[in-house]
Amino acid sequence: MANILLAEDDESMLNFLMIALQRAGHSVVARSNGADALSALEEKEGSDTPFDLLLTDIVMPEIDGLELAHKTTEKYPDMKVMFITGFAAMALEDHKRYDSNSTRTRPQILSKPFHLNDLVERIEDLLSTTE
Numbered sequence: 001m002a003n004i005l006l007a008e009d010d011e012s013m014l015n016f017l018m019i020a021l022q023r024a025g026h027s028v029v030a031r032s033n034g035a036d037a038l039s040a041l042e043e044k045e046g047s048d049t050p051f052d053l054l055l056t057d058i059v060m061p062e063i064d065g066l067e068l069a070h071k072t073t074e075k076y077p078d079m080k081v082m083f084i085t086g087f088a089a090m091a092l093e094d095h096k097r098y099d100s101n102s103t104r105t106r107p108q109i110l111s112k113p114f115h116l117n118d119l120v121e122r123i124e125d126l127l128s129t130t131e
Contacts, residue, residue: 002052002127006030007037007068008084009060017055017084020116026123034063041072051079052127058085069107080126081107084114 004026008014011032018030029051031037037056044050054072056065063071069081108126110119 001025001027002123003027003050004029004053004055004123005037005040005051005072007032007034007054007056007060007065009033009057013057016116017119020120021055021123024120024123033060034065034068037068038063038071041075050076053123054079054081055123056081056083058083080129082123082126083107083109084112084119085109086112 004021006014006017006021006028008017008030009032014030014032018028021028029040031040034056037054041050054069056068058065060068065083065085069083072079073081108122110122
């Protein structure tokens, strides 16, 4: 079981993902935008890595997923990141921020639409890596 911070601005998608991840045995804190996700991260401050994974959409109001991931991994470099997006090209551009010498885990990308089984499988694979 992993502790997952989920950021998604589409309410129906947010609820759908939250339920699916909980059914897969994960603990999920869900927020509807990047600013609220950062606040949830600050509420958990004090633990080494308050969440195992940041699962975020890219295009969101206030703070987008790329900025959220950047701010999160600056503070918690061991936290894993997965983008869920319909804009994979933007996420691929963000990969350039993570060079091969970086100690950070390279963010993973799952393009919409996707099957929930694929999401759960990709999360399990990502969490099992020690990169």
